[in-house]
Amino acid sequence: MKRFALKSNGSLYPWRFRLVIGLLGLCCAAVVWRIAELHVLDEGFLRSQGDKRSVRHVPIPAHRGQITDRNGEPLAVSTPVLTIWANPSQLIDQQAHWPELASALGTDLATFSERLKANADKEFIYLRRRMTPASGEAVMALKVHGVYSIEEYRRFYPAGEVAAHLVGFTNVDEQGQEGLELAYDQWLQGVPGKRQVLQDRRGRLIKDVQVVSNARPGNDLRLSIDLRLQYLAHRQLREGMQEFGAKAGSVVMLDVHTGEVLAMVNQPSYNPNNRANLQPSMMRNRAMIDVFEPGSTMKPISMTAALATGRWKPSDQVNVYPGTLRIGRYTIRDVSRAPGGVLDLAGILLKSSNVGMSKVALDIGGEAVHDAMAAVGLGEYTGVGFPGESVGKLPTYRTWRSAETAALSYGYGLSVTAVQLAQAYAILANDGRKVPMSLLRVDGLPDTQQVLPEDATRMVQEMLQNVIEAEGGTHRARVPGYHVSGKSGTARKASTSSKGYQEDSYRSLFAGFGPSSDPRIAIAVVIDEPSNGGYYGGLVAAPVFGGLMSNALRLMNVAPDNLASLEQPALPSPPALATTGEPR
Structure with missing residues (x-):
């Protein structure tokens, strides 16, 4: 049997030994080179890797x-x-x-x-x-x-x-x-x-x-609101609703000259600091979102349109007898009868005659009434940028039929918001000049736009003052020490389940401005579904207007323009003395 002789170093294949030693040497050299590269040439890499494991932002x-x-x-x-x-x-x-x-x-x-x-x-x-x-x-x-x-x-x-x-x-x-x-x-x-x-x-x-x-x-x-006026409006609206058992309500107060919203309140309200049991309906800003037919509060706008045409003067008279007017299959009715059956234009507003207003509107045409309402901002956004603001509805027709013209003139067939209603009356108070509305504070007087004739709006201002101060007027809206102007409205609520209107379901409205001699504030009051003691706007909404206007004018240090209403009756003279010095 052949035997293999081993060399003195014990290696059978010396070239393999050298190969292994060489490979180990190359590995050591690669490790040393990598260490040198990381610590000398590329130390930022190690630092970034370390930071990723310890440094946080x-x-x-x-x-x-x-x-x-x-x-x-x-x-x-x-x-x-x-x-x-x-x-x-x-x-x-x-x-x-x-x-x-x-x-x-x-x-x-x-x-x-x-x-x-x-x-x-x-x-x-x-x-x-x-x-x-x-x-x-x-x-x-x-x-x-x-x-x-x-x-x-x-x-x-x-x-x-x-x-x-x-x-x-x-x-x-x-x-x-x-x-x-x-x-x-x-x-x-x-x-x-x-x-x-x-x-x-x-x-x-x-x-x-x-x-x-x-x-x-x-x-x-x-913001433009005054928190003091906001508290006053909140209290006045709440008390008015409680007195008449109303379902909901809104109040908007505007600065006539700057267009600023001085107060905007709604009921029911909620506490934003505790929303645990919050109902979605309570969050709705009704003044900006809810739309309604404004009823008789639109008659001053229609009257302005009539005076602006030049066809009518304040002294012109209208026969409203017998208190009804038949147009096709519709019958227009007045709530209160005019004595003698004849009213001048101021009397139409004072008695809130639907028949009288309809006859005036039929004479000037539906387009003239529509244009006046569009001019005061109805049917368009107010531009304040509030989320979800409603634009309402102002109908327009290629051919105005008699029924549509008459209904529009006394506030039916269109829908508005409380903010739009307040803006419309602010324009009337500002001699027909429109000021951009703002929810943010305005420094200085903004640019205005004449949208209604000045002479026509001034005549309507006098008529609206007469609505409150004349015998048979809306006395509940009076403000001691001041002349104020305004108009009430009572609108039936439209049915959501069928055509027509709901039975015994109303909105009570009042809109106005003051003081009449130099208007500063315009206020719109909307009270939804009063259920106790009545539902007419002059009964339910007018006292809210009067109370809020009274407090607001005094808080704003507006000088009274009707001091005669504050005069106290003369006190009786003391009884004559007898010769004994004792009273008789």
């Missing part, structure tokens, strides 16, 4: 801009709060601390345990959002492993339900959801900042390194 919350009234009174502010969150994969092993943690969070232990176990495989869940700083710090003081906090802001509304429909509210992430919070969401939103921190592998803070970018708070928003 934590957002710095930015508070939302403040909303104030025209005088700087806060209507919406952002307050600092703490949001508590947890890493369930860490907290699941801390069962001994669960009872005290659940108690501090304000929840029962069973619910807390069930939720934590259901999310045991996750690394992030909210335990409770937007806690007050004191409550949040009490939770963090327990020092439970796996529980952390985030600084956030919560929206608070100091005026509560008084300004809720106008201001609106935000969601839990401070994003606008309703009202002006939604309309000006981008303007109010802040830009969060960024802070660089060092954390360990468990997410615990080691060091606050630096602020990368500062948080930028949102812009403030100053």
